[in-house]
Amino acid sequence: MTKKYTIRIRRYDPQTGKNWYDIHNIYAERRMTVLDALNQINEHERAGISYRSSCRMSICGSCGTIVNGKSVLMCNTFLKDLEDPVTIEPLRNFAIVKDLVVDTDAAMEKLRDALPYTTFSITKSRCESVQTPKQLEKIKQTSQCIKCMLCVSACPIYGLDYNFMGPAAAAIAYRYNKDSRDHVGEKRLDSLTGRNGVWKCNFVGECSNVCPKNVDPAGAIQKMKVMGVLHCIKSALKPKLKSKSKSKK
Amino acid sequence: MNPIKEHDILIIGGGGAGLRAALSAAQLDPKLSIAILSKVYPTRSHTVSAEGGCAAAVGKDDNIKNHAEDTIIGSDYLADQDAVEFFVKHCKEEILLLEKWGCPWSRSADGAIAVRAFGGMSKKRTVFAADRTGFFMLHNLFERTYLHPNIHRYNEWYVTKLFTDDKGVTGVMAIHQKEGEMQAFRAKAVIIATGGAGKMYKNSTNSVIKTGDGMYLAYDAGAALKDMEFVQFHPTALPKTGILITEAARGEGGYLINNKKERFLKDYVPEKMELGPRDMITRAIISEYRKGNGFNGPYGKYVELDIRHLGEKVINEKLPQIRELAIEFMHTDPVKMPIPVTPAQHYTMGGISTDIKGQTTVPGLFAAGETACVSINGANRLGSNSLAECLVFGAQAGKYAATHAQKNKVRSPSAGQIKTETGRIEKILTNEGNENPFKIRDEMQETMDHHAGIIKNEKSLSSGIEKIKHLQRQFTKIKINQNNTVFNGELITTLELAGMLKLAEITLLAASRRRESRGAHYRTDYPKRNDKKFLNHLLISKSGGIHMTPSIKTEPVTITKWQPRERKY
Ligand SMILES: Cc1cc2nc3c(=O)[nH]c(=O)nc-3n(C[C@H](O)[C@H](O)[C@H](O)COP(=O)(O)OP(=O)(O)OC[C@H]3O[C@@H](n4cnc5c(N)ncnc54)[C@H](O)[C@@H]3O)c2cc1C
Ligand code: SF4
Ligand code: FES
Numbered sequence: 001m002t003k004k005y006t007i008r009i010r011r012y013d014p015q016t017g018k019n020w021y022d023i024h025n026i027y028a029e030r031r032m033t034v035l036d037a038l039n040q041i042n043e044h045e046r047a048g049i050s051y052r053s054s055c056r057m058s059i060c061g062s063c064g065t066i067v068n069g070k071s072v073l074m075c076n077t078f079l080k081d082l083e084d085p086v087t088i089e090p091l092r093n094f095a096i097v098k099d100l101v102v103d104t105d106a107a108m109e110k111l112r113d114a115l116p117y118t119t120f121s122i123t124k125s126r127c128e129s130v131q132t133p134k135q136l137e138k139i140k141q142t143s144q145c146i147k148c149m150l151c152v153s154a155c156p157i158y159g160l161d162y163n164f165m166g167p168a169a170a171a172i173a174y175r176y177n178k179d180s181r182d183h184v185g186e187k188r189l190d191s192l193t194g195r196n197g198v199w200k201c202n203f204v205g206e207c208s209n210v211c212p213k214n215v216d217p218a219g220a221i222q223k224m225k226v227m228g229v230l231h232c233i234k235s236a237l238k239p240k241l242k243s244k245s246k247s248k249k
Numbered sequence: 250m251n252p253i254k255e256h257d258i259l260i261i262g263g264g265g266a267g268l269r270a271a272l273s274a275a276q277l278d279p280k281l282s283i284a285i286l287s288k289v290y291p292t293r294s295h296t297v298s299a300e301g302g303c304a305a306a307v308g309k310d311d312n313i314k315n316h317a318e319d320t321i322i323g324s325d326y327l328a329d330q331d332a333v334e335f336f337v338k339h340c341k342e343e344i345l346l347l348e349k350w351g352c353p354w355s356r357s358a359d360g361a362i363a364v365r366a367f368g369g370m371s372k373k374r375t376v377f378a379a380d381r382t383g384f385f386m387l388h389n390l391f392e393r394t395y396l397h398p399n400i401h402r403y404n405e406w407y408v409t410k411l412f413t414d415d416k417g418v419t420g421v422m423a424i425h426q427k428e429g430e431m432q433a434f435r436a437k438a439v440i441i442a443t444g445g446a447g448k449m450y451k452n453s454t455n456s457v458i459k460t461g462d463g464m465y466l467a468y469d470a471g472a473a474l475k476d477m478e479f480v481q482f483h484p485t486a487l488p489k490t491g492i493l494i495t496e497a498a499r500g501e502g503g504y505l506i507n508n509k510k511e512r513f514l515k516d517y518v519p520e521k522m523e524l525g526p527r528d529m530i531t532r533a534i535i536s537e538y539r540k541g542n543g544f545n546g547p548y549g550k551y552v553e554l555d556i557r558h559l560g561e562k563v564i565n566e567k568l569p570q571i572r573e574l575a576i577e578f579m580h581t582d583p584v585k586m587p588i589p590v591t592p593a594q595h596y597t598m599g600g601i602s603t604d605i606k607g608q609t610t611v612p613g614l615f616a617a618g619e620t621a622c623v624s625i626n627g628a629n630r631l632g633s634n635s636l637a638e639c640l641v642f643g644a645q646a647g648k649y650a651a652t653h654a655q656k657n658k659v660r661s662p663s664a665g666q667i668k669t670e671t672g673r674i675e676k677i678l679t680n681e682g683n684e685n686p687f688k689i690r691d692e693m694q695e696t697m698d699h700h701a702g703i704i705k706n707e708k709s710l711s712s713g714i715e716k717i718k719h720l721q722r723q724f725t726k727i728k729i730n731q732n733n734t735v736f737n738g739e740l741i742t743t744l745e746l747a748g749m750l751k752l753a754e755i756t757l758l759a760a761s762r763r764r765e766s767r768g769a770h771y772r773t774d775y776p777k778r779n780d781k782k783f784l785n786h787l788l789i790s791k792s793g794g795i796h797m798t799p800s801i802k803t804e805p806v807t808i809t810k811w812q813p814r815e816r817k818y
Contacts (some may be wrong), residue, residue, distance in 0.1 A: 147292050
């Protein structure tokens with residue numbers, strides 16, 4: 001059983017600067033995904049459309065685009081679930097490189113501000129192989145991020161202010177901060193509560209709505225704001241605490 | 250043409266092996282300039298799809314001797330035993346290293362790293378992070394690279410050529426896809442970590458990017474390939490898409506069922522049942538199909554994988570991705586229904602021949618991960634050994650490439666070499682032919698499915714070679730329609746295809762030369778293992794031009810403690 005679909009694809013040619021929509025008709029069976037459709041159009045009709053893909057099983061985060069207005073992964077979006085005609089456009093908030101390929105380099109570099117790694121003291125590293133299931137639970141949700149950048153594409157703040165670290169980097173920062181094996185914590189909070197950090201977010205929540213892996217970056221940002229407040233109070237108190245302990249001596 | 254870029258070490262590939270190599274080299278010497286070139290963002294590498302887990306003898310009742318023995322028996326005695334001994338000795342420290350780096354390994358109730366059962370492993374020894382192990386490992390390694398200012402990333406750069414001179418490797422040529430420009434690099438050492446070549450086959454669990462580029466680049470640069478006839482087929486993939494349903498589903502207690510409602514493995518691997526090794530289970534399924542015991546579906550025959558009895562809680566906790574994939578891609582909830590599965594190509598045991606330092610037969614050129622063949626996998630890899638291999642031998646390659654870079658001066662590829670390579674790419678782009686690269690690719694994949702599949706014989710292999718040679722001739726008349734060089738998918742597909750057509754020929758040639766059955770290599774005309782003649786590796790190298798028939802040499806298998814016996818489960 002096949003059904004006819006009209007696929008509209010937003011094209012952009014960087015060499016000529018031209019923008020247009022390509023229209024292709026295809027006959028799809030039940031299990032055809034949007035990614036399958038593009039592959040078929042390119043391979044049979046030699047349309048030469050540029051887009052990213054790799055795993056075709058919604059885990060590598062390559063194939064994010066806007067389909068019928070929604071930020072999705074193309075490889076797990078089925079034509080049968082979409083309204084005809086199907087319109088495919090590049091992610092928003094990024095410069096378009098060609099057709100559906102956008103430039104995510106800068107957003108990926110933002111991960112740097114998240115200090116996405118653990119450090120540990122010698123004593124801590126001795127008990128390295130213990131993390132209780134409860135401690136693991138704390139990082140379970142945010143560690144699912146596949147860096148697909150759908151959230152960044154959906155974020156109205158990032159759209160206005162490219163200096164904002166963005167929801168993906170924030171979710172990853174939260175994940176490492178909550179890791180029982182981490183010691184960078186304080187330094188990371190300095191970075192997160194800095195000028196381009198979490199305060200810029202005003203909790204629109206679009207990021208969590210589009211996230212295909214249920215990471216809830218918006219939730220992570222809110223929790224980090226709380227952590228940030230505590231961190232600021234603590235940093236403000238620190239010199240006092242120190243002088244207190246000195247006076248004790 | 251831009252001026253040549255220079256780094257001390259170039260790593261081609263940002264999957265598990267490439268990233269581990271980069272971190273290893275960066276840690277060893279923070280002064281070395283290390284570059285990772287990857288045709289996709291490192292986090293899109295195929296390692297991300299690995300589900301089940303990563304082997305290491307960490308359990309209380311386990312030890313490295315058991316791990317070595319299982320690996321060697323699993324390999325049908327073709328693994329080099331010194332390499333296996335080195336490998337098993339270092340798996341645990343790699344797991345603990347990632348533990349410190351924050352990899353979210355799954356836990357047992359007391360907080361210790363948990364292990365699960367896997368096929369061909371006599372103990373529970375597969376460390377896992379739910380059923381997204383590769384994903385968690387890859388992201389953890391990737392994120393760690395941000396800590397090292399001496400690791401530079403060239404994301405979405407496609408390497409087209411390795412340059413060598415009479416002293417060894419000198420650099421590479423790459424296409425910067427975003428700019429659509431070509432760029433030459435020079436370096437003191439190059440590590441290839443480009444993964445397997447599964448996309449020679451249509452019916453495969455591999456992602457579209459697994460096209461064996463590095464194997465071809467190394468072969469073209471004069472390095473030897475080894476064990477190329479050994480291709481693993483996984484017993485449980487989803488029909489049509491080839492999406493993998495991890496062995497962990499059976500490790501956690503799942504059953505394989507035929508259309509008679511029987512756990513048919515009782516007739517094939519009665520002692521191990523669902524935990525038998527992949528090669529035997531795959532052949533068992535094919536044999537059930539031939540007896541008429543398979544189910545018939547819209548995408549061909551299948552058997553059922555039933556995990557319902559594990560219960561929703563265990564499934565959600567230990568196999569969440571399997572549930573998600575089955576629902577998303579098969580519209581089947583495994584909590585309520587068995588999952589239809591069928592065998593598909595999965596892993597290339599063969600690859601660029603290296604020693605345990607990751608050194609290839611070309612000075613300064615190293616390789617690690619699925620693209621390399623050390624060989625610890627021999628004729629059949631045990632599930633979960635390959636992620637561990639990426640870590641252990643990625644670290645080795647990084648370390649020895651760094652040592653090589655410390656001791657040697659950089660040499661440049663010659664202007665002539667660079668010009669020839671640019672000319673070759675331009676020629677492909679402007680070739681005035683009429684052949685469709687996608688069509689040739691499809692025909693190659695179908696040829697490999699039929700002629701170099703689970704069950705082979707001389708007739709199918711030699712006619713396969715003829716078909717591939719025909720496709721190679723067609724390839725010279727290829728036509729690329731897309732003229733813009735920015736993210737030119739047709740060009741990349743064509744370059745990948747050029748390599749795969751050669752690798753396909755090599756795979757068929759080696760399979761035809763090996764007149765016995767061993768591990769994943771099964772021939773109906775030689776159904777028995779023949780240690781007298783074939784307890785050796787086949788080493789394949791370029792002989793004359795790239796279009797000439799390669800030369801084949803044999804190399805004895807290294808045996809340390811385990812004398813070959815009959816392999817029975
Ligand atoms: C579905 C699936 C599940 C699996 N599950 C498991 C498991 O549970 N346990 C286990 O041990 N093993 C598993 N495996 C096997 C394992 O995942 C792979 O063998 C392993 O991840 C390979 O890693 P790698 O680093 O060698 O290569 P890859 O991860 O494939 O990375 C290759 C890299 O090379 C780059 N590259 C390739 N060509 C070029 C080029 N021309 N120019 C520039 N860059 C290039 C790519 O961009 C990529 O970064 C699984 C395999 C599959 C297919
Ligand atoms: S948080 Fe979600 S939407 Fe954002 S990059 Fe990660 S997986 Fe994608
Ligand atoms: S192709 Fe990997 S997420 Fe879609």
